[in-house]
Amino acid sequence: MSLQVDIRHAFEGFTLEVTCRAGSGVTAVFGPSGAGKSTLVNAIAGLFKPDVGRITLGDEVLFDQAQAVHIAPAKRRIGYVFQDGRLFPHMSVRENIRFGARYAPGGLDQKEENRLVELLGLNAILDRRPGTLSGGEKQRVALARAWLSKPRLLLMDEPLAALDEPRKDEIFPYLERLRDVAQVPIIYVSHNLAEVARLADDLIVMQSGQVALSGTAETVLSDPKALPMLGVREAGAILPAEVIGHEADGLSRLALSGGEIILPGVTAAPGTTIRLRVLAQDVLLSRKPPKGLSSHNVLPVTVETLHRGAGPGVAVRLRAGEDVLLARITARAAKEMALVPGTQCHAILNATAVPRGSIGSGAMPSETRALDKT
Structure with a gap:
């Protein structure tokens, strides 16, 4: 399964123009605030329709302006994890997780749920409400909910941005576990190079709405020419x-x-x-x-x-x-x-x-x- 993106969209004072590909594993999208990272993943998710271009996931066309194709977000089978988790406060952790199964082909897979709960260490908090959870616990629940929908693609838009360093250390092993067992593309948006280096297989560096660099994370991060974009202290x-x-x-x-x-x-x-x-x-x-x-x-x-x-x-x-x-x-x-x-x-x-x-x-x-x- 691979994701192919070739889109262009003009905003007032800003133009998003991206051509990229992502295969199985984690493809990190890195860049400063305003580079177009979240705009790109929102286009992939179907939350807005670009002016021109084409987006495909495997053999399915998700968006094609020339052919007037724009698949609705709920029908794209894409899991999306936001910065703040966006859990339902009136539901328990178990109910929040199972909400994702509403969009899974065949509905709830109990065996899959059990494995996922074990993988993300959620057994002890299944009956609690989101208001009683730490930031790291909320993001693990959001990951489980997205994954239980059996997505063909997982989008993570700065999922650790709202967490302090101890909470990041808490959740990172779970992100690494999910990366290691997932066989679908994962798009991980971040402006933190430490996160990117620890998690990503491939890296896309964005500047002013365009792809400035792309390749394996090892290649891009060790490229001397990338220093102006990455920062000399982060290279x-x-x-x-x-x-x-x-x-x-x-x-x-x-x-x-x-x-x-x-x-x-x-x-x-x-x-x-x-x-x-x-x-x-x-x-x-x-x-x-x-x-x-x-x-x-x-x-x-x-x-x-x-x-x-x-x-x-x-x-x-x-x-x-x-x-x-x-x-x-x-x-x-x-x-x-x-x-x-x-x-x-x-x-x-x-x-x-x-x-x-x-x-x-x-x-x-x-x-x-x-x-x-x-």
């Missing part, structure tokens, strides 16, 4: 890492394709694959193997490209085994080190600069996914 890389083991002092050993590193705050079991977000500003470079450092995280790397920004900084794209790292150093340092494409050097990762929110679970293999939506 970095996503690294898949296998948990080797946990030490008695609270540190964990992880295997990357380019070597081993040691990090705190890792709770995943040995053998688990996780995702790390390493910011460019937290990577130092050395031409020689460094000695006497407090950091044990040193990886041999090869310089691939250097990108000079408008200021004194240079973004250096590095190859570490099969992975890509990004380092941000000064132009003076790059000149003194004589860095050019092909230079062999060493990257030093600051372990304490990788916060818990930058450590996420990796996707499970498709054959182990529990909820089959094919």
